[in-house]
Amino acid sequence: MIAEPINVTQTREWKKLKQDYEDLQKQGISLKKWFKEDPDRVNKLSFDVADFHIDLSKNLVTDQIIQDLVALAKAMHVEGRRAQMFSGVHLNTTEDRAVLHTALRRPVSDEGELIVDGQDVVKDVHEVLDRMYAFANDVRLGKWQGVTGKKITDVVSIGIGGSDLGPVMVYEALKPYANAGIAVHYISNIDPNDAAEKLKGLDPETTLVIIVSKTFTTLETMTNAREVRTWLLKGLKAQGYTGSDADATKHHFVAVSTNLKAVADFGIDPNNAFGFWSWVGGRYSVDSAVGLSLIIAFGPKIFEDFLDGFHTMDTYFVNTPIEENAVMLMGLINVWYNNFFGAESHAILPYNQYLHRFPAYLQQLTMESNGKSTRWDGTPVTTKTGEIFWGEAGTNGQHAFYQLIHQGTHLIPADFIAFVNTKNPTKDGDQDIHELFLGNFLAQTKALAFGKTADEVRREGTAEWMVPARCFAGNRPTTSIFGTDLTPKTLGELIALYEHIVFVEGSIWGIDSFDQWGVELGKQLAKQITPAFHDDKALAEQDASTQALIRFYRAHRH
Structure with a gap:
């Protein structure tokens, strides 16, 4: 039974944070001063988490504020709710479901069985994984062939929302690991232009189609599935195929779904359907059967490393006390900005081109999860909830919207994500281009934090009337997330990091972060x-x- 949510605004801890905010406004915020007065600030607010170094020191927090945020999390029983999530309690109240995406990456040997609603969920997960690995290997090795006996060279994955955003993001992020000579193409939008462009140049004889829809009734997905089936059958016939449509469909279509009747009605052999469970929300499903296209592209070993990354972050999150837990603190600091500073948006700025779809992925994860105006018992929220997530990769954003972050009137907390090493080291003469790139990553967080004073501008010889336009106020908060390499494991860690940040925020606000009724009315x-x-x-x-x-x-x- 889920306890009624506490009205966070009526807690002593919330009122103390409100006083902290008012005191800050009176005293003035100065990151430059805080760094100067506390030589240990960086050490106290830096954390080594899995394969990442996370620096929170450029955020608008003091020791006292961190202490009070931790106290708020304890008052809201976030630790107990965390334990409930990992054990399978039905935290998704409106759908009466467990919230068990963490079970998708739990090893069989890890802490024994996990029985939820009478099912050994870890055993169930690994049975599906084993089937996916076997199927993917058959495709990769050419044992699974098209109806005319040719090896599969292209996979078309059809889904939308969590059935598309996650796989697309991961496929783009891990492209250097694609090693089977099989390209994956993702169709999501019901706009016919999406399918038309993705199918250009593909050979129906060597194309495998994965339809990703838990219910096999999703309007956009099934409309696109029928369109692609028509394209494939017409193409095969134009190339001389004389067999039946049913046989061609069975050779070229598989499903990620639990509705086996609808799968069979479409013409797919139910033995070629890979399921997942009601306790997996779409935006939390990339490490489930939804990731089948990724296993085909990268192979089972890479996918295992990907799952290991998730589990590594899960283990850190669940076992680390709040005051030492960087993931908890990141969620709490987001609440601090949202509810006390009135910051409405949050920028995600990955300094790695392979992560160019990561901001879009996080938009669904965060905004579909925490874009709620009722609490988990159906009562109205008592605070603002959710953040508007947005961003762009690398220096592209610097030439687009950084102006507003640096000198605009909005406070926009930003997460900067970068990696020490690159898959493509290159030099321009003697200049290491990756170091030049990372120089931009470091320069932006420094400029946002410490700014540039009027006197510094004047010393450059700037005309007095132009001085205000060239000043930077600073005190613009950033978090630096620095990894060694972008690998399957570190990508899994990064995704799980943000999954748990979402959980912390939702627990403070008293909302169900795992339903998404807001998408239903439009449908x-x-x-x-x-x-x-x-x-x-x-x-x-x-x-x-x-x-x-x-x-x-x-x-x-x-």
Whole structure:
């Protein structure tokens, strides 16, 4: 039974943090001063977590504020809720489900069985993993072939939301590890342009299609699946195939789903369906069967390393006391900015081009999880919740939106992510380009923290009237997450880091971070509206604005 959420704003600890914030405003915030007065600040606020070095020292916190944030987490029973999540308690209250994405990466030998709702979930997970590994190896080695006997060279994965964002991000992040000569193409958008562009140049005879939909009823996914099936069957026939459509479908389509009847109705052999469980939310599912395309691209060993990274971070998070736990502290500091400073957005800035889809991945993870206005018992929230996550890779962002972060009127906390080593070391003359790149990573966090004073600008000979425009206030908070190498293991660690940050924030706010009812209404209305493009009776049932837009469509459709 889940206890009623505590009204966090009525706790002594919340009121103490409110006083901390007011005191800061009176005294003035100066990271430059704090660093000067406390030579040990960096050591106290730096943490070695798994394969990462995490530096929190450039955040707008003092020793007292950290102490008070830890006290708040204890008052809100975050540790107990953490234990409940790992043990399979039904924390997803609106759907009455356990929240067990951590079981997806738990080794069989780790602490024995985990029985939830009468099922040994770790055993279940590894049975599916073993089946996926065997299938992926068959595809990689050419034992699984297309209906005309040719080796698979391309995989098309069809999904949306968590069934797409995670696999796409990981595929892009780990491209240097693709070693089977098999390219993966991801289709998600119901816009026909997405499928058209992704299928260009592919050979139906050597293409395998994975349909990723737990229910096998997702509108976008199943619409795209039928479109791709039509493309593949037409293409095979154009190339001289004379066999049956049913045989071709069985050779070229597999499913990630638990709805075996719908899978069979589509024409896929249910033996080629790989399932996952109700306790896995879509945005937490990349390390489940949803990652089948990744196992084909990279192989089982790489995927095992990926899972090991998740588990390494899980172990750190669950076993480390709050006051020493960098993951806990990152979540608590986000609450500090959101609820006391009024910061509404959070920038994710990976200084690694392979992570260019990571900000988009985190948008779903964080905003779908914590974009809630009711608590887990159905009562209204008592604070602002959620953060608007956004970002861009590397120096690209510096030439786009960093201006606003440095000199704008919004406070935007930012996480900078970088790696000591690169897969592609290159020099420009004597200059190591990766070091030049990392120089930018370090320079940005330094500039945001410490700024540039008017006197410093004047000493450069700047005309007085231009001095204000060239000043940087500083005191713009950043967290530096520095790894050694971007590998399958460290990527798993990085994803799990943010999964647990989301959990900490949701626990403080008293919300269910694991449902997503906000996506449902639009889906329902889309089904009601679509007939109105051609049906006057359906059109008449719409609001005036929707009617006008549909009339515009009718008037201009070629």
